[in-house]
Amino acid sequence: MRRGIIKKLILHVLRDRGPLHLYGIIKSIEEETLSLYRPSTGVIYPALNGLINKELVKMQIIDGKKIYSITEKGEIAISLDPPLREHIRKFVGKNIPYKELYEAFKLIVSRWSRLSQSQKDKINQIIREFSMKIREVIED
Numbered sequence: 001m002r003r004g005i006i007k008k009l010i011l012h013v014l015r016d017r018g019p020l021h022l023y024g025i026i027k028s029i030e031e032e033t034l035s036l037y038r039p040s041t042g043v044i045y046p047a048l049n050g051l052i053n054k055e056l057v058k059m060q061i062i063d064g065k066k067i068y069s070i071t072e073k074g075e076i077a078i079s080l081d082p083p084l085r086e087h088i089r090k091f092v093g094k095n096i097p098y099k100e101l102y103e104a105f106k107l108i109v110s111r112w113s114r115l116s117q118s119q120k121d122k123i124n125q126i127i128r129e130f131s132m133k134i135r136e137v138i139e140d
Contacts, residue, residue, distance in 0.1 A: 006043060006044070006047045007047050007050065008081060009032070010044070010047055010048065010057070011051065011057070011070055011074050011078045011081075012078060013025060013029060014057065014069055014070040015070045015078065018069070019060075019067045019068065020067065020068055020069075021067055021068070022044060022045075022048075026039055026040075034101060034102060051074070055071055055074075056070065056073055056077055057069065057074055058071050
């Protein structure tokens, strides 16, 4: 992963999800990439330090935890930037139906706890069948 893209991902998640601690940033990037990419602390810390040095991100200690937030300068820096999804497409592939996969994933996750067991079973079956069909196409 290119460091420039990591920095943009960090700025976007801080803007879109508000102040976060390190794990929150990592988890947010992982969620935004459908778990295709989970940056390590060794990748995030240097990128955060660079963003702090450029005054695009600020760090505060709240209740003993380092909390990072985007600054006004950071907001301006990404205001003309393409949406986060465009950066994600750079490393997951341009022709992958990312939007459709992401929307389905978001819908399932957001409603899972309210579904009946029967609905959960049906969704699990659909996902298993989908996965098998994808494997069949790829292995042909």
